[in-house]
Amino acid sequence: MCRIPPPGTLRGPENGDPFLTAQPGTPRSPLRRPLPILAGLSALALLLLVVLWNWDWFVPMIERRASAALHRPVTIAHLHVRPGWTTTITLDDPHIGQPEGFTAEKEDFASAKSLTVSVKPWPYLVGRGLTLPLVALDTPRGDIVALQDGRNNYTFTADGKPAPDNGSPTSLPHIDELRITDGDIRVALARLRSDFRLALHTTPPAEGKLGTIVAEAKGRYAAQPITGHFVGGALLTLADAQNPYPVDLHVANGPTTVTLRGTVNDPIHFAGAQLNLTLTGPDMSLLYPLIGIPIPQTPHYSIAGKLDYTEAKIRFTGFEGRLGSSDLGGDLTVDPHQKVPFVEAALHSHLVDLADLAGFVGGEPGHAKTENPSDTKILPDQRINVPKLNAVNAHIAYHGDHIENKRLPLDNIDVEATVQDGAIDVRKLNFAVGTGTLASVATLTPAANDDFSTRFKLDVSRVPVTRLMKGLGSLEGQGTIGGHVTLSATGHSVADLVAHGTGGITIVLDQGGHLSAILPDLLGLQLGNALLSALGLPPRTPLQCFIADMPLKDGILSTHSFLIQTGDTRTTGDGTVNFRNNTLDYAITTRAIHFTVASFPGAVHISGPLRSPIILPGAEIAGRVAATGALAAVFPPAAIIPTIQFGVGKGSACEQAVAQAYAHPAAGIAPGTTTGPHPSPAARAGRARATRATTAAERKAAAEVRAAWAKKQQKTGHE
Template identity: 85%
Template sequence: MTERPVPHPLRRTLAILAGLLALALILLAALWNWDWFLPLIERRAAAALHRPVTIAHLHVRPGWTTTITLDDVHIGQPAGFTSEKQDFAGARSITVAVKPWPFLVGRGLTLPLVAFDAPHGDIVALPDGRDNYSVTTDGRPADTAPPALPNIGELRITDGDIRVALARLRSDFRLALHTTPPAEGKPGTIVAEATGRYAAQPITGHFVGGALLTLADARNPYPVDLRVANGPTSVTLRGTVDDPLHLAGAHLGLTLAGPDMSRLYPLTGIPIPHTPRYSVSGKLDYTEARIRFTGFEGHLGGSDLNGDITIDPHQTVPFVEAALHSHLVDLADLAGFVGGEPGHAKTANTADSNVLPDQRIDVPKLNAVNAHIAYHGDHIENKRIPLDNIEVDATVRNGAIDVRKLDFAVGTGTLASTATLTPAANDDFSTRFKLDVARVPLARLMRGAAGLEGQGTIGGHVTLSSTGHSVANLVARGTGGITLVLDQGGHLSAILPDLLGLQLGNALLSALGLPNRTPLHCFIADMPLRDGILSTRSFLIQTGDTRTTGDGTVDFRDNTLNYALTTRAIHFTIASFPGAVHITGPLRAPTILPGAEIAGRLAATGALAAVFPPAAIIPTIQFGVGKGSACEQAVQQAYTHPAAGIAPGATTGLRPSAAAKTGRAHAAHPAARKSAAQVRAAWEKKQQQNGH
């Protein structure tokens, strides 16, 4: 039998000491008051965050995975934000699980769990640009990149409540946050609910995203499901984002809907004019450092809308490239793009004297982006304006708008316009505008006007140079002119010249549906615009039976007119009271007065009828006034000194000599053209004689 060796006394002593030390460590861990370290932790945290930090208790459970818990954590507001009623941040408790051994051997910091119980925050940005979330001493945004994150296993949030108040965005809303744990091999999610106000409008939102920790996973796309209602505007976004911390790419479906696209500016940062109700859906992706909204389809008021939009956000001023298309477009839906009120108004605003759009063109928003926009509408649906399609090519750069093309097809002709608007003082625009009327068939143009028909061709130009802030304001200050000429003849329903000349018999036939068609030989409108006042150099409508001339002014500064139209029968005509008609007052509701000549003839007819009835027809008999070339002279004048500054040229399809030849007709008697002032004076004199 062998004897067991007796332990060396030194070994026995070391074993006893090791056991005692282990027991002491266990007892120390169990009985140690870890709160003794709180003052040191608070000082270190306050110095790093530049904010006061307080912690109620510190708990530590040592082990291969050590758990550290901080209770009742409060992080105060930084300097300059002490008036805020809430802490900058805090939580009921913060728990961190740490594996110390990998860190001690140089494998990095591993945190199997980071848990926030009832975290709260108060994110504030002031109008002067200072904020309370930049980790700096002065509240200015930090220039340095945030430190690299440790290896975290799970990030858990329960009952989170974050307030966000951004003065420049006129926003104050709250976010309720929580996470769901991983289950059945699927990663957890982060869920957020938003309520409050954004851009001075109520906002509600619901967001479900992948687990927060997967944001740093470049290998797997991050799922996104977002629904936001900002006032009446709704946004839905579903899909995935590649490597979201570095925004490597995105593959999302986007739907936008609301009463007015201009309300999207706070959400997108892209200025859009006022529009009617809209709804569009398409694909939103991010590749090659550009945001693309492609293949979208939807409607804008009564118009369909589709196309592609590309945004380069990395330029000093973001650049937007838009290629848009409509199969069917209602021009009323596009009125906001020229400062008007989009859509069809149910009732006219009679209190507004402006007949042109007076909505201010928003200069500051135009400075927010540079853009190139191309738009084509296949077919225009508009009962009042006989246009067939629309083509637009425009750019915005440094706040200046260059409309390279704004063209409308009218039958076989075109209305082609160009315009430049350059920012000037007081948020105004310096503007140059030109409209070319090229070979527009009268039959197509007159389709939108009841009682008018024709086969001729109209051509000419409209020009405007001005400085202002809306269409109405630009015209009221503008200089330019209108020069329009009709070539090749045609027909004009007799109802228009008959009513102007008070030719009662023919007007009655027209009203019964038996219009007397008379050939239209000539139409000239040559009217210069000077400082907002449109005057008359030539205005002539000549048919086979009548010649109507016009004289007077339209004042766009106060939206009034003072005009006279004089109609003369060229041939022998019975039942006619030819003469001048005076039109005066507001453009929206002018007063129409018959000239003194017409009133005198009516009075004479009544007197003769009382004495000898057959004699009543004598004042209604109008004879021709001889040969001449009134239309030829008007055409030659329009070509020699056009009010628009540009001769009609080839826009009508004929040379000046041919146009003049086409318009040869009987000349007017010297009394055939009366000015607005003469008509008004004669009418007032007649009224005085009659005791009115």
Template identity: 85%
Template sequence: MTPQPGTPPRPSPIRRTLAILAGVFALAIILLIALWNWDWFVPTINRRASAALHRPVTVAHLHVQLGWTTTITLDDPHIGQPEGFTSEKEEFASARSLTIAIKPWPYLVGHGLTFPLIALDTPRGDIVALKDGRNNYTFTADGKPAPDDGSPTSLPHIDELRITDGDIRIALARLRSDFRLAVHTTPPADGKPGTIVADAKGRYAAQPITGHFVGGALLTLANAQNPYPVDLSIANGPTSVTLRGTVDDPLHFAGAQLNLKLAGPDMSLLYPLIGIPIPQTPRYSIAGKLDYTAAKIRFTGFDGHLGSSDIGGDIIVDPHQKVPFVDAALHSHLVDLADLAGFVGGEPGHTKAENTADTNVLPDQRINVPKLNAVNAHIAYHGDHIENKRIPLDNIDVDATVQDGAIDVRKLNFAVGTGTLASTATLNPAANNDFSTRFKLDVSRVPVTRLMKGAGSLEGQGTIGGHVTLSSTGHSVANLVANGTGGITLVLDQGGHLSAILPDLLGLQLGNALLSALGLPDRTPLQCFIADMPLKDGILSTNAFLLQTGDTRTTGDGTINFRNNTLDYAITTRAIHFTIASFPGAVHITGPLHSPTILPGAEIAGRLAATGALAAVFPPAAIIPTIQFGVGKGSACEQAVEQAYAHPAAGIAPGATTGPRPSAAAKAGRARTSGAKERKSAAEVRAAWEKKQQHNHQ
């Protein structure tokens, strides 16, 4: 039928059908959007997340707002503990809600993930690491850290991280640590960017710890153009650390401008915080610049004090080697050697408590092998001026390395006036955490005037020189000497004043007591001193010990036992010339090294008794026991020196350490002038010396 003019055409059945279907589909979409429940995906999310994280995961509800920026919210998410950690009282992680805003389009076109917002409401965490290496935060099937394939980790771009009322527990068994972090963020305000704030409280390295950290917002952290601000303060037991400044592009190790300050009663307590072992020290406070690159960590230009000494320098750490390497260049303008005692196994400072049970006179702190293996190091140290009440040292130079647990002291030198005390040592690891050790000290041309200056006198002349050697295996200075073999060979050339030297050589208490026991007056002129004493298995014996003044000759004989820190020694003084009112004979020094007993020998006691008896019978006769006829000048000193050169107990002849020895021509000239015979052989010298020693004891 032909449609009438003006009547609209009727739609075809196909069009009507398509229109109806489109309407039904649109209605279905509307109904689907209106009635859709995103919780239908929750079981799938729980199942797949649990399989991926190797622990149970549950989410109560899922909310999604679609758009160019899609927002996903998980209500009441919970992540349980993995196998092996189910006894923990808390879950691994939970929150009241987790909201993630994501921009899908940049990701779809290959520009990576962009998160305008990640928001955590009341997050809770429980981070645990066990002594066997397993932990609950690496998400591996066996609970052990996954191997590092060396590939760089790329992080998504996050515009804002928002944390409200966070509480995270961190328990690390190997570090003896269990503390909590209270974490929250602050929003931008008054033109200032937001911040991340964390407060720590608990125990770290078995010491109470409190800490406060304020850092820039995560947006700042990821922005390479803006330095990331850092403000950190930590109190770990008695140790305090503050770190303030900025970090340049921290995700790519571009550098930093940080001020670091460390203070506390003992630098060894820093080991858990910095991972670098340091010997015991007295109270310290140092501050300097901290910087880092992808290769090195640098603590430069630092200065401060260590006990009563000042300390400064630069420390550079390479943490990327198999064992971290530390290169330290240190200096002091004024140093008290007591502050450095911890570096040789002693107790630093002047406040050591008396311990009557400790009979060691040498440092006995055991070398900590595990800490020594934790780092390789090169240490250079110079002290401009030394404050020391015992021996007048002027300055100190140290150059030492630690490599694979071995210690190589290439240089440990002290200046003494125009002379030096120069020592070297090597300590190589041995069985039972011991060290095979070789030590050598060269005493070179140390002027007697410098020793006298330390005793308050500026007079005297001559130099002292020689060597000290030690070969041993042990675990501390005291133990090494107690097991050691070596010797001491020291020679004094041209003399000085005995009263100025003995207290410094033997210690103030023992030296002054010995001077009093020997009856030697103040400022006795010293013409010769020889000490040639071998050490075998920790026992120091005597080849020769001679002190000669203008009027007396004093010889020593006996042993010093470093195994049990005792001595059994006799000092005998004889007049060189005819003398009246003197009590010759041996003085016995026995007992513990730290508090020996000094008593007169039988000869002195007999003469004292005889004097008393004669005084009672006939007073003028009391002077008879005090008469000495003298042993004569002789050549005991020269012969002892020759013996020290021929058979030095230290294994090294004094050589030029006391000054250039006279040439053979000069010796021959003197011999011809005096009519003396040619120099005796070593055997003849030894025989003459032994004969003279016997004569002195008669």
């Protein structure tokens, strides 16, 4: 049914009648006008926002978040952002303050006039990594500090200590260009006794060549002045596996200079290098702060070789150079990834002067040494550095083809040694002497108070007498010497070990030989025979035997037997050498075996400091000289009487002394097969059976011989 409105009621759209429409020309209803108004207001607001927008509104939020993340205050003067496919962000006057505990530093941790970073957002959003076309630093400043207690200001943790390594690799952004203008960074590392500054800047690309980064260093490193100059390629090549990164570095740290030139392959992934390394300086031990490998004192050196590395090892190969008056070459490999870095060294020399290696046994290397008149020590007394030994584990092999040494006629040298957890194991320290060998082994184990518990053994095997005494020119013939030297001690240097050591020396001459006649004659002050020997009559006298059997107990070397017997004389020694205070109290007596005239036999006393001993004739010699003078004054022909010796006779002193040395060797090891020609297997077996067959009666007989020998020495050799 159609509803008819009441009479007089106006009908139309404005009254809600949907069936009626406005007539043409009728005004639009006000209810439809807010939509365009809102659109206009929105456009106006957007325009005003664009015109009035200030990126500094975000500065407080950035400062708060950065300060919380870096654990130190961060301030920014202004923030500028230019959006686009490549978005550019600029921070004006950024400052990163010092963390807690470093507020006394005069400078901020980092600051700059401005920091500009260009970012490509799209590759990052689609998972292709972060790409930074440009990082530009204008006048950057830095203050990098590490304290003695291990805290530093460059580890961004709450306590300032290094964060634990979680093993996950760090993803680095790809930087196309790093632009640095007038950079200045201070580096102060207390444990390294270092405080130096780095001046940094970059050069722009030119003529198709990439730019470079340049750094100049000046200050102190390892308590020594340091200057350095570095030129490297643009940082965009650091992550470019196809373009090796160029390196040119020169560093002078005190008297030590290091030069490194070449290229590095894909440095981010340790793909390798082609670098030439040159090291020059007065002492290799000064390299420790630079390379982290402890090296004993050396004379002046200059070495050059190839430096390479992989993810596993660093290699210094094919190096050659000079070490004092010796040449030195070889290969060196370092594995820095073990808990303690491991070093493998294979070294060689064609010509080596042993004086250049003195530092490896605690002595002062080289020949130009400054003598200290108050220093009475004759053994190397440089303390073995335990902390440095704990800094590295190592295996070292060294061979010297020819030894240049005026005092000892050694032919070559072979060394093999390891360092493990501060312990030294010298597996081989051998010298060739003609057809013989001086072979030694030693172990040094860390003990209390930074001392070392040491075991040392030297085997003297078939050393020709002529080669051993070549420097003196006094021995001839085919005699060979053999025996052993042992030492057991706890100490901190070679001198300290011997001063507290127990062991001994047992050396025996086998096969005979010839001794220049003037030597024993002068020892016995046989003036007439010495004169004849000096004139060449006789030119030689046969050396029948030589025995030195001397025990060492608590640093004092005493004498079981000391005997040199020739065809004409018998020289004996008795006394002590005290390595505790480096003095000796010894007597050497030479007597003629046959009837001799014009001789003053008796003991010659040697006493006082080992460096400058006092040599005085004994009472027998003094008495004979006084008697000769008195008789010459009364009746000159009778002056010859005190110089007459009737001789001690040949006897069996050699056999007795050798038997004693075999039965009770002071070194604790019988000479065995170390003397004489190389025995056949049957001879070696026979000698072993003979050694095992030594009976208690033979040992008793040897003791009786020893007692008789001591009694005779007391009677005839000690006045």
